[in-house]
Amino acid sequence: MVQIPNTPAPTKSPAPRPVPTSADVARLAGVSRATVSYVLNNAGAVRISEPTRLRVRQAAEELGYVPHAAARALRAGHSRVVLMPTLPAPAGPLYSQFVHDFQGALARLEYTVVQYGATGLCGDDAARAWAELRPVAVLVPTPGIGPEGVAVLKRSGARAVVTLSPAPVEGAHALRLDHADVGRSAAAHLYARGRRRIGVVVPEGRGMEVFSAPRLHGSREALSGTGATVTELPLAYSEESAAALAARWSGLGLDAVFAYNDEYAMLLMRALQETGVRVPEDVAVVGADDLVLGRLLRPRLSTVRIALPSGRELASLVDRAVRNPAAAPEPHEPFGATVVHRESS
Amino acid sequence: MVQIPNTPAPTKSPAPRPVPTSADVARLAGVSRATVSYVLNNAGAVRISEPTRLRVRQAAEELGYVPHAAARALRAGHSRVVLMPTLPAPAGPLYSQFVHDFQGALARLEYTVVQYGATGLCGDDAARAWAELRPVAVLVPTPGIGPEGVAVLKRSGARAVVTLSPAPVEGAHALRLDHADVGRSAAAHLYARGRRRIGVVVPEGRGMEVFSAPRLHGSREALSGTGATVTELPLAYSEESAAALAARWSGLGLDAVFAYNDEYAMLLMRALQETGVRVPEDVAVVGADDLVLGRLLRPRLSTVRIALPSGRELASLVDRAVRNPAAAPEPHEPFGATVVHRESS
DNA sequence: TTGAAAGCGTTACCAT
């Protein structure tokens, strides 16, 4: 049977040229695919004559050849991708900075960080979706993945799984980071300052509960049995929502508020001040995350600081774990939440 | 020759089990790989008996089988990955929100958004690195990629390339977004308010110049030939840096400042107020990005708002472009920069 | 209803 070479498929008019492959480069340069591979990867083991190298390079240039990462990974049996699921809510400044540092540090170690939109799925289902990419390591920034999920990832070739979560997860390098600690610290601080009727801001908005729920819970826990009360205060990140909350403030009878984080604290504090509520005389306010803006407010904002690991440290941990996956997860102290007492409480 | 099956490589002690493949599932279930594929992908065209389906599912479960995305993409010849290079600097709140929306909207359209750390490389070199992933679409959030880069991506199978940049890029759906407009608007506004000696804050820090340079340049441009002066004000995002700048303020002799964005404006405004400089009487301040916090400052912060496309709109644009790559890039008006005049100017 | 086989793009091994 005669095969007509390169008959264009009779579908679309622009006839989308197929993506050039290394075989195309080889054909154009008049060499074999192996030679193309050697030249383009600067393989030291094999010597290729200079003229040949040149021909191959020119051919690749001419065709606009770009190697196919998936094919390469398939062949190699591994990749240098470090996977980082994206958060369920827009990231705050603290986290953005952290991700940026982490990414930069890993890039210097020749890894590629991929933030992957793992929408909808949760827990060990999500782990399966991540495992499809066969990352060499995974950093899970929220709780929710369990030992099963970790096992799936490891069976799929992940040499390191690092979790940031309250409880250590079997099989993972568990960096213990409990947002409930933030709530606990804030509430304990307010209680120690003599406050007894404490509001806790709970941001509205999909995905926010991942962080707000533990912060609320921690506050409740710290105050249980003390006789102090905790009042949940839903609040959207808008002037209107804050004004509405401030308008019904006197009816709530609160003498303190833990405002979820510094940004919400600023929002609420302004609304309260507008309606004549004095801070900290009438109500003590505590934020969290120790953002720059907290120091700029008047009164200066008390806040709870979390000792996040630096991006560089975490990158180096990942690298060590990848190089030696057999090593037991390094134990470490939970990241503490420290109250930074300023003027608002 | 007799081949000893599954001889473990005599290397490491924990003998890392190889990752289970669909062949392993097939073997365990006593069927062929094709059947496994049919069952696991719910192929409608072929009917598989219920008992077989069950056996396959159980085998997959037991082995912890997860399909290999790279292999699948290789075989399919395409993917649903939308690539988004990460910014060279930590993202601000405006951008974080945008990315989150964009990702959510694309997920609903069954795309997978991947943020890819494209560190170091720039322009068309970066494009080559992105092309290795064979994304179906690419959203380039910074200028720097040229027609060459777009061509590389398209030749590599990208059916849509969307750029957010000042000048339209040949071959791409170019959303025209010029940060110089922000600088122009701010400067023109300050000039119209009678200010003539105008400072422009330039954030320090790697990667910031991508946005700060055009904003500065736009300010210069708007004032050239008017007799007004532009003074460059390097500023790190810290209280100390702001205090240092405020300390030498009177020597600068400025009557207005465009503070890069609302966050820097807040930082500088506070430092100025601390040293007794009155806003807006002594110095007019304009921020940018129209963040919530600008409305919370006193005096309320004037700002320049950029009409970013919503994540949903952009997602739908990407989807349309992917479905019909032949269509000419949809023309559109450049996104305007609008001055929101409040009290600080 | 199920199985065999080809092929996606790449690279490593083994001939030449």
Added chain:
DNA sequence: ATGGTAACGCTTTCAA
């Protein structure tokens, strides 16, 4: 020094 070939894991067409 270079080229043929097999194999990575998966899907799909064709044949039984």
